[in-house]
Amino acid sequence: MKHGLTIVLALSMSLGFLQPGHGQPLQVEPPEPVISVPMGGSCQLNCSLSCTDGMVALVKWHGLDITQGAVQSSPGISVLSVHEATLSATGTRRCVGSCGARSFQHSVQILVYAFPDQLAVSPTALVPGQSQEVSCTAHNVTPVGPDTLFFTLLLGGQELEGVQALGREEEEEDLQEAEGPLFQVTERWWVPALAISTLPALLCRATMRLPGLEQSHCRAFPAPGPEVVQPPTAPWVGSLVLGLLLLAMLTYCLWKHWRTQAEEHTHLPAPLRLLPLPE
Numbered sequence: 001m002k003h004g005l006t007i008v009l010a011l012s013m014s015l016g017f018l019q020p021g022h023g024q025p026l027q028v029e030p031p032e033p034v035i036s037v038p039m040g041g042s043c044q045l046n047c048s049l050s051c052t053d054g055m056v057a058l059v060k061w062h063g064l065d066i067t068q069g070a071v072q073s074s075p076g077i078s079v080l081s082v083h084e085a086t087l088s089a090t091g092t093r094r095c096v097g098s099c100g101a102r103s104f105q106h107s108v109q110i111l112v113y114a115f116p117d118q119l120a121v122s123p124t125a126l127v128p129g130q131s132q133e134v135s136c137t138a139h140n141v142t143p144v145g146p147d148t149l150f151f152t153l154l155l156g157g158q159e160l161e162g163v164q165a166l167g168r169e170e171e172e173e174d175l176q177e178a179e180g181p182l183f184q185v186t187e188r189w190w191v192p193a194l195a196i197s198t199l200p201a202l203l204c205r206a207t208m209r210l211p212g213l214e215q216s217h218c219r220a221f222p223a224p225g226p227e228v229v230q231p232p233t234a235p236w237v238g239s240l241v242l243g244l245l246l247l248a249m250l251t252y253c254l255w256k257h258w259r260t261q262a263e264e265h266t267h268l269p270a271p272l273r274l275l276p277l278p279e
Contacts, residue, residue, distance in 0.1 A: 026059070026097050026106040027080035033107070034211035036152055037085045039114040045080040047095035047106065055099050063093035085112045087142065087180025114142045114182055115149075115208045119219035126202065131193045133166065134221065137186040144170055144183045148210060151187040154203040154218070164190040 027261075029046045037043045037092045044067055049057040060073045061080040078097075090112045097104045118139040124134065136151050143149070146168070153160040173182045193224035202221040207214065 026095055026104045028095060028106050028108060032212055034109045034111055036111050036113055036210040036213040037082065037089070039085060039087060042081070042083045043083050043110070044082075044083070045093065045095075045108060046077065047080070047097070048077040049097035049099065049104060050076065051099035052156070057097055057099055059095065059097040061093055061095050064089070064091035064215050082110065085110075087112050087114070087182075104178055111143075111210060113208065113210055113213075114140055115215055115217070116140055117217045119204060119206055119217050121204050121219050121221050124222055126223070132191055133188060134191055134202075134204075135186055135188040136206065136219065137184055138206045138217075139183045139184045140173055140175070141185060141208070142182050143210075144185050149185060149206065149208050152205045152207070153189060153191070154201075154205055156200045160202070162192055166190055174202070 027048045035045070036072075037041055047059055047061060049059045051057040057076040059076060059078040061071045061078050070081055072081075078095060080093060080095075089110060092107055092109050095106045096107070116139070117164060120137045120139065122135045122137075123132070126134075128208045134153070136153075138149065138151075153163055168188075171184050173184055175182055201223065203218050204221070205216055205218045207216040241255065
């Protein structure tokens with residue numbers, strides 16, 4: 001037991017949480033060990049140290065791609081700024097401080113993620129009352145682990161039950177301007193037949209969950225319109241309608257011919273009358 005406690009104390013001292021001598025542990029803001037930053041976004045990490053007995057605390061950030069302009073240090077404090085974060089900014093940063101001969105350090109991981117609202121759903125039209133395969137694709141995302149990015153089908157605002165997961169596909173996007181790999185992730189399901197005439201809103205919800213972050217995007221499947229049901233028509237009905245139309249046309253032609261003949265016999269030209277000549 002005593003040996004185990006010695007190991008714990010030694011590990012704590014090496015990480016900077018406990019240090020003998022003058023000074024307090026490093027104070028880092030924000031204090032989380034992992035900081036999630038959206039691609040193109042920014043963050044700022046402050047690291048400070050106080051020394052006793054009038055000693056001057058020296059503090060500075062170290063790590064990946066830290067340029068001179070990204071770190072501003074002065075006695076007792078160092079500020080790390082990340083602007084317009086790219087995927088290459090993902091990595092561990094260490095704040096190192098000292099009070100005389102005693103040193104301290106604290107590590108923070110910066111995680112740059114990409115999760116734009118670029119969901120696509122398939123099919124373009126659902127068929128009510130018919131089992132069918134549906135899919136949802138998130139474009140230009142990273143990271144894409146199943147515990148980081150996951151999909152859900154929602155029907156009427158509730159998670160749809162009874163669906164069968166058909167699998168997940170991950171494919172790297174072909175983007176030459178990107179400074180790191182972005183992916184498109186597709187989730188597929190087999191949805192059983194829904195015994196209703198029209199479907200309510202069926203949604204795909206994609207959620208990214210990272211340390212200190214949970215963000216979701218939704219996209220609706222196109223809703224089908226109401227079906228117009230035509231009454232069944234017997235085969236002889238069409239023939240009957242066509243026969244009646246032909247009979248009506250024949251009757252009209254005979255009537256028009258008879259009327260023309262009658263007008264020719266009843267309306268004879270009037271006799272000519274001689275007008276008197278003027279005197």
